[in-house]
Amino acid sequence: MNKPRILLVNPPIYDFSAHDFWLKPYGLLTVGGYLRNLAELSLFDYLDRRHPLIPPDSRLKIDRFGRGQFLAETISKPSLFSSIPRYYHRYGLPRQVFREFMAGKGPFDHVLVQTVMTYWYPGVREVIEDIRELSPRATIILGGVYATLCPKHARNQGADLVIEGQNLAPLWDHLGMRPDLTALPYWDGYKNLEVGILKLADGCPFKCTYCSVPQIHPRFEARSLDRSIEELKYLVRLGVTQVAFYDDALLYNSHHILFPFLEKVLSENIRVQFHTPNALNARFIDKETAALMVRAGFKTFYLGFESNAYEWQKKTGGKVYSDEFTEAVWNLETAGADLRNITAYLIVGHPQGNLQNVEESMRFAHNLGIRVMLSEFSPIPGTPDGESLRATVDLDEPLAHNKVFFAHSFLGGQELNRLKILYKQLNQMSSLLQQP
Ligand code: B12
Numbered sequence: 001m002n003k004p005r006i007l008l009v010n011p012p013i014y015d016f017s018a019h020d021f022w023l024k025p026y027g028l029l030t031v032g033g034y035l036r037n038l039a040e041l042s043l044f045d046y047l048d049r050r051h052p053l054i055p056p057d058s059r060l061k062i063d064r065f066g067r068g069q070f071l072a073e074t075i076s077k078p079s080l081f082s083s084i085p086r087y088y089h090r091y092g093l094p095r096q097v098f099r100e101f102m103a104g105k106g107p108f109d110h111v112l113v114q115t116v117m118t119y120w121y122p123g124v125r126e127v128i129e130d131i132r133e134l135s136p137r138a139t140i141i142l143g144g145v146y147a148t149l150c151p152k153h154a155r156n157q158g159a160d161l162v163i164e165g166q167n168l169a170p171l172w173d174h175l176g177m178r179p180d181l182t183a184l185p186y187w188d189g190y191k192n193l194e195v196g197i198l199k200l201a202d203g204c205p206f207k208c209t210y211c212s213v214p215q216i217h218p219r220f221e222a223r224s225l226d227r228s229i230e231e232l233k234y235l236v237r238l239g240v241t242q243v244a245f246y247d248d249a250l251l252y253n254s255h256h257i258l259f260p261f262l263e264k265v266l267s268e269n270i271r272v273q274f275h276t277p278n279a280l281n282a283r284f285i286d287k288e289t290a291a292l293m294v295r296a297g298f299k300t301f302y303l304g305f306e307s308n309a310y311e312w313q314k315k316t317g318g319k320v321y322s323d324e325f326t327e328a329v330w331n332l333e334t335a336g337a338d339l340r341n342i343t344a345y346l347i348v349g350h351p352q353g354n355l356q357n358v359e360e361s362m363r364f365a366h367n368l369g370i371r372v373m374l375s376e377f378s379p380i381p382g383t384p385d386g387e388s389l390r391a392t393v394d395l396d397e398p399l400a401h402n403k404v405f406f407a408h409s410f411l412g413g414q415e416l417n418r419l420k421i422l423y424k425q426l427n428q429m430s431s432l433l434q435q436p
């Protein structure tokens with residue numbers, strides 16, 4: 001009997017801005033891996049910057065750690081965003097390329113679609129529309145963050161099944177399959193691969209009031225060390241040189257999770273460059289941790305700082321305080337990390353922004369010699385901070401969770417621009433001071 005034909009899709013992004021900050025559809029590839037031996041699999045990742053069909057003259061900028069630009073086209077804004085004086089874009093491979101792919105490879109029996117940011121759902125809707133037209137008999141299944149945080153909204157987009165959270169049982173029932181849960185993620189679906197993703201644990205023991213991780217993964221749970229090492233070796237065999245961690249709490253319980261992993265990386269002489277786009281908790285970067293991370297190949301360090309105001313830190317969950325942050329930076333520098341590759345994330349546009357002292361917080365991080373990056377607050381349904389805004393923000397419309405939209409509406413364009421100009425100036429100053 002022929003195996004069912006299953007297509008995995010990572011949709012294009014519709015947003016004001018998007019950058020390939022080690023973005024890979026890791027959840028989708030994990031599920032795809034479970035099905036590898038049971039189905040005839042194909043992958044279409046609109047955000048694959050190394051896709052063979054990317055026009056060779058597109059000249060997308062890429063840096064030495066594998067981050068870079070996406071193909072982008074300016075499109076008209078949804079009416080909700082009409083007051084925001086910024087261009088809105090569609091990022092990823094052109095729609096026509098997907099049509100050509102489907103003409104050659106389609107039709108499919110089932111299509112699994114990755115969802116990530118809630119406010120990126122227009123890209124998911126585009127994919128559903130195209131599949132309905134080009135492979136009308138395929139069933140369409142959504143999973144991932146948007147499907148988990150906004151299941152009701154996701155169910156209205158025209159898919160056949162929406163998988164919420166980690167429970168994949170409805171998927172196996174729908175497909176009529178018994179998956180192989182030991183199989184490795186479907187990274188072999190890419191023709192050219194430079195960047196890979198790992199996750200050593202799920203969840204986070206903290207409960208910051210602006211964050212939805214406690215809803216997505218209610219328990220902190222380590223993954224198997226042997227499996228993570230196997231995943232890493234497999235990535236290396238496929239040509240990967242840059243590995244980003246998608247952990248929410250990479251440094252929690254590190255003596256039992258990260259340390260054994262890195263010791264194995266060192267003892268087996270696995271050479272890749274590690275990155276932490278999803279913010280590390282600086283509280284846990286003591287001397288020993290910093291030294292081991294640098295030795296094992298960590299190159300970029302993104303630290304969740306958010307604010308240097310004690311009241312704000314305490315009120316939002318107390319994940320890190322300023323003295324702990326300072327010590328972490330010092331420990332990393334002493335271990336040999338390049339200050340130019342250490343970045344403090346600062347939340348901006350937070351509803352308790354009056355307590356947060358954004359400008360002072362930026363200067364505080366800058367004075368430590370590191371980079372600053374502003375991350376606009378996204379109001380997420382189900383989180384204490386998101387819910388506190390329900391009377392004024394339509395949380396049932398995921399476009400309203402857009403970080404640029406919310407920060408513009410909350411702070412005003414002028415203030416947001418002022419803060420953005422300031423952080424860019426501070427970063428430029430650091431670059432000048434740190435030039436070799
Ligand atoms: C990695 C990550 C990023 C990466 C990018 C990831 C990407 N691919 O796009 C980076 C660091 C760039 C990033 C940035 C931001 N992020 Co982020 N990020 C995440 C994180 C940690 C993982 C998301 C992910 O890829 N999940 C997929 C995998 C890893 O999930 P998994 O659970 O292991 O998968 C299992 C199941 O979920 C399921 N599954 C998963 N996918 C699929 C697909 C199918 C088809 C099926 C059937 C099943 C399935 O099966 C899997 C196996 O069991 C989440 C938090 C989290 N823990 O989910 C936040 C999260 C998505 N981010 C969030 C936020 C707020 C942001 C920022 C706005 C922060 C900021 N203020 O700047 C920015 C936005 C950037 C932008 N351009 O707008 C929010 C969501 C906000 C929202 N409104 O949607 C989250 C939920 C965290 C939070 N604070 O609440 N992020």
Ligand code: SF4
Nearest residue numbers: 204206207208211248
């Ligand atoms: S420490 Fe990070 S992942 Fe954990 S709840 Fe706070 S913001 Fe979310």
